[in-house]
Amino acid sequence: MATKKPGPPRTSAPPPDTGHLFHEMQTEAARALAADPQNVQALAQEIASTPAGDEADEALCTLLTITLDQARMAQEGGQRSGKRCLDAVSHHLVDLSRKGLVTVGGNIAITRCYVRAGLPVPAGLAPGEQAILRETSSFLPGDETSPEAAFAKISESLLNDIGDDPSILHQAFAEILPGIPPDARSLLCKVAAANPDTRFEQLACAWLLDMSEQVRSGALEGLTDRLAAGRLSPRALGRLAVLRSWIVDEPVRQRVDALIRNAIRSGISQNRDTPPSHRIVRCVSSPIDGAGAQSLAIGLQKGRARAIAMVLLKQGFGVKDAYVVPCANAAEQRGLLQQVSALGGKGDVSLDYIQAALGFALAEGRKNAVYPAPGLADVAEACALTSLRPTQDASVQAMLSAYDPENALASLDPEERETLVAASEDWPPSYPMIGHWFEDNDDIFDGTDATSTAHAHALWTWLETRRDFWASIIARTALLLKDQGDPEAPSFAMTARAISQGDPLQRIPVMAAIVDQTLEARRAASFTIDEGMPDGVDEDIMALLMNLMAPPPQPARRPSSSKPARKGARRKPK
Structure with a gap:
């Protein structure tokens, strides 16, 4: 069953125009907040202790949701700061619940924040049944026995x-x-x-x-x-x-x-030839980013009604999110599809490609014991993907076999293979997403000297343990480009093959690019938000953000002739 999402689909593209600045402000504030678990604990406690009968502060809930989301992504990327934040907040909330300081309303609000951030709710957070009965007795039907x-x-x-x-x-x-x-x-x-x-x-x-x-x-x-x-x-x-x-x-x-x-046996017949509930007007895909995330979008039409089926795939997780969202009109549908295809590459793909990509993602999810997003059932029904099943294998070799069922790559002579792999040096200008392929795990540079030479050596050593990860991303890209008729697809397939079969990484140009981009990202991350900024400026930015998150003021009533107009009071965050 799909989850209706407010706003644009989940992709790495920025929100359009005026929403972009506000989105960036929210994200930066949440990222800074996630680096200070004590403040996140205080924020969560404020929400968890919402008095009975009151609504939790919407602005605080939004800020906590984005903060948890940032911490989740950091944790998935191997950054210890993300895990520290999530663990600290989880332990604090469970401790509050144990002390009876989490109200029913606060628990519902906190749960909503975790769910919207794509996180499991901390075990032990729920109030006891007696507390639930006590706080809900006023609106539960008292005369019902079953x-x-x-x-x-x-x-x-x-x-x-x-x-x-x-x-x-x-x-x-x-x-x-x-x-x-x-x-x-x-x-x-x-x-x-x-x-x-x-x-x-x-x-x-x-x-x-x-x-x-x-x-x-x-x-x-x-x-x-x-x-x-x-x-x-x-x-x-x-x-x-x-x-x-x-x-x-x-x-x-x-x-x-x-x-x-x-x-x-009871006589219910299963119609295996059910036509799609919508007409498919267009299918698009984003490129695969450095975390292994890929967005798929299918434009749907039923009569005059328009909708989009969205699926987010992520390496290691399979089908991370899936839902069908209605569109107000054809223009909105085109705009949302463009947000996905504008991330780089040609964008348009076939429905057969989408089904194949989903099959590999489902197999990867099963291998890692991760359930696909429940909304995939809605997507499958809307697009009549009645044969959608996990593939037998989600390995790099299985993807390369799907790319090259005739095994033509293996029949190339060594010089031809080397030429195809060497062509990866020329990928970045034509495929902008590759400029964002880098490693960000905190374990990479543990115990190394601070010199650039030591960092580079540590990174090459680390990448030896990540052959399967990067080979998978490149093999998935090869399948995508083949469907789009891109002439560079064989170069991606052969490069994935070389990485997975143990060729020296330092002789593969795209891996050298990943090293350079990782070291550059590490240098950029070393400059904190506080460097060169006066004390208190982060609090000022946070106050501005909270004020912007408040609903707009109501139009002032025209003052009567007998009374002067009141001066506007400073608006508090809602």
């Missing part, structure tokens, strides 16, 4: 608010479920999955890909109850047949297979 009846009554207003879009329902639950105690979480998912409303049926299918074992188990039990009650639809059966192979846990996959068999 969980099903209570859930139906509570969800009635929620369903009225979301309309026919189940993705909003998924987002609402995604930001609440991690903050509910495990047993209650499983029961809620079971009850929701069995609810007669068809939106809960789609939601339950998406929950089978959730990171939480309690959510997956509850959803599966609820779908089983749904089948027993004769309410499982052919559409749901079709979804289950597609996503069963995406499930990481073998016991869960076996239970889903049993559910599918029982559904077929």
